[in-house]
Amino acid sequence: MGKLLSSPKLLVIAIAAVAALLVSVAGGALGASFGLGFLGGPIPFISIPAERVAFIGSYQLLNSTVMFWFGGLILLFIAWRAGRNVKDVPSGWQNLMEMIYEFFSNTVDGVAGGRPKAGRRFLALVTTIFLVVMIINWVGILPGVGSVGRIESIEEWVHHHVEKFEAEVEDAHPAYTHEQVEAAALVHLLEEHGEDTFVAFDGIFVPLGQGEQARVPLNKIISFTETDLHEIETAIERGDDLSHVEALENIHHDIEAGVVKSEFTYDEGGSNEKDYNFTGQTAGLLVPYLRGASTDINTTLAIAIIAMFTVQFWGFRALGVRGYGGKFLVNPITKGPIATFVGVLEAFGELTRTISFTFRLFGNMFAGEILLIAMAFLLPLVGIIPFMGLELFVGVIQAYIFAMLTLVFGVMAVASHGDHDSHAEDH
Amino acid sequence: MDAEAVKPLAAAIAIGVGALGPALGIGLLAGKAMEALGRNPEATGPVQQNMILALAFAEAIAIYALVVAIIILFV
Numbered sequence: 001m002g003k004l005l006s007s008p009k010l011l012v013i014a015i016a017a018v019a020a021l022l023v024s025v026a027g028g029a030l031g032a033s034f035g036l037g038f039l040g041g042p043i044p045f046i047s048i049p050a051e052r053v054a055f056i057g058s059y060q061l062l063n064s065t066v067m068f069w070f071g072g073l074i075l076l077f078i079a080w081r082a083g084r085n086v087k088d089v090p091s092g093w094q095n096l097m098e099m100i101y102e103f104f105s106n107t108v109d110g111v112a113g114g115r116p117k118a119g120r121r122f123l124a125l126v127t128t129i130f131l132v133v134m135i136i137n138w139v140g141i142l143p144g145v146g147s148v149g150r151i152e153s154i155e156e157w158v159h160h161h162v163e164k165f166e167a168e169v170e171d172a173h174p175a176y177t178h179e180q181v182e183a184a185a186l187v188h189l190l191e192e193h194g195e196d197t198f199v200a201f202d203g204i205f206v207p208l209g210q211g212e213q214a215r216v217p218l219n220k221i222i223s224f225t226e227t228d229l230h231e232i233e234t235a236i237e238r239g240d241d242l243s244h245v246e247a248l249e250n251i252h253h254d255i256e257a258g259v260v261k262s263e264f265t266y267d268e269g270g271s272n273e274k275d276y277n278f279t280g281q282t283a284g285l286l287v288p289y290l291r292g293a294s295t296d297i298n299t300t301l302a303i304a305i306i307a308m309f310t311v312q313f314w315g316f317r318a319l320g321v322r323g324y325g326g327k328f329l330v331n332p333i334t335k336g337p338i339a340t341f342v343g344v345l346e347a348f349g350e351l352t353r354t355i356s357f358t359f360r361l362f363g364n365m366f367a368g369e370i371l372l373i374a375m376a377f378l379l380p381l382v383g384i385i386p387f388m389g390l391e392l393f394v395g396v397i398q399a400y401i402f403a404m405l406t407l408v409f410g411v412m413a414v415a416s417h418g419d420h421d422s423h424a425e426d427h
Numbered sequence: 428m429d430a431e432a433v434k435p436l437a438a439a440i441a442i443g444v445g446a447l448g449p450a451l452g453i454g455l456l457a458g459k460a461m462e463a464l465g466r467n468p469e470a471t472g473p474v475q476q477n478m479i480l481a482l483a484f485a486e487a488i489a490i491y492a493l494v495v496a497i498i499i500l501f502v
Contacts, residue, residue: 046501195431356487363490366497401483408480
């Protein structure tokens with residue numbers, strides 16, 4: 001303490017840190033219950049599937065794909081920097097890459113039996129998985145990922161969500177015309193999603209300082225009543241000309257406008273209820289341009305399939321089709337029914353390993369993303385910093401686990417049945 | 428109770444109960460690893476490596492529960 005007081009620089013830093021903490025506590029969700037909360041925004045809509053950002057021809061470019069390419073570019077850059085000027089005594093990037101290579105070279109040999117070069121065949125894939133997964137985990141928590149994007153308007157949202165209902169209506173009433181199907185699907189959509197909330201955007205930024213109150217339910221954006229919906233439904237059933245139904249026309253008009261129609265108050269706050277007036281502001285959802293590749297289940301599934309497919313390949317190459325296939329398909333007459341059942345279980349085990357690979361990485365990284373979002377709303381500005389560090393750590397650990405499990409499964413696949421088999425052949 | 432009201436409750440139960448087993452497992456694993464380190468401090472490297480690997484297996488089960496909870500909440 002004495003040292004802190006004697007050095008003015010440290011003192012200023014300490015005061016600044018405490019001030020930042022106080023500001024963040026007051027500005028976040030805790031401060032919101034005392035009527036402050038000037039830094040809090042509405043919690044963004046959390047989407048499990050990755051979002052589209054652009055179409056290239058008919059190809060849908062997902063935001064997680066962009067980040068995967070970015071991670072790949074970084075890896076290429078590091079590899080280029082490391083291999084550009086190779087020296088006998090390594091330094092800098094070359095040193096780093098050699099360190100990683102050496103570590104994995106020793107690890108695969110250790111796991112594969114301890115003899116030098118015993119794990120040579122596993123080295124390439126295991127190291128690649130580690131590097132790729134680590135880099136995509138790390139670039140996924142860069143600032144701006146998941147927070148910069150475009151606003152999906154109500155019109156687009158309705159367009160996306162109505163498709164599901166249209167298919168349902170078509171199945172139930174195959175005789176309906178196209179207009180009737182559309183109208184019926186819209187009615188179902190409004191009935192089911194009327195309470196869904198959207199963010200009222202003031203310009204291009206997520207509104208700050210209004211917290212959860214800036215979330216507008218759909219029925220305040222599209223004004224409709226039960227009787228309106230009922231009227232449309234009876235019109236559809238009677239087979240009326242739908243272009244003359246006024247309620248439907250109004251709904252279509254509101255969807256196109258996509259602005260907050262009527263005033264509403266957020267009724268969960270209790271004492272801190274302020275009436276914000278959002279009337280006339282554009283409502284929508286944020287669609288981020290970038291999203292960490294490992295928070296998309298397709299990425300993790302792809303890496304898992306590559307890993308498990310290669311494991312099978314190693315097994316077949318080391319033991320042959322009869323040797324490796326014999327682990328899964330066992331003759332019930334010569335070896336007994338229990339061995340057959342065990343073989344089937346083993347085959348299912350390969351499948352569940354793929355699934356658990358997928359969900360382990362996806363779950364960890366997606367949960368981390370949600371954790372960061374939650375901290376950004378509880379303690380804006382400073383709350384996120386320690387958790388960023390945690391996410392960096394989790395990113396490495398998950399990459400290491402992915403790589404090591406691939407290695408262990410590979411070693412298990414190339415190991416022959418050993419004693420059990422050779423005994424059987426002897427007798 | 429309607430479906431919307433049950434959702435948060437269901438998610439909370441899913442992750443709460445789902446985390447119990449992995450928590451016990453991780454505790455046991457780490458405890459045994461510490462014991463092993465106490466007996467044989469030279470083996471820190473391999474023990475740590477294998478412990479982290481085994482921890483990942485235990486943790487994965489909690490992650491499944493988490494995925495289920497997330498799906499209940501947001502889908």
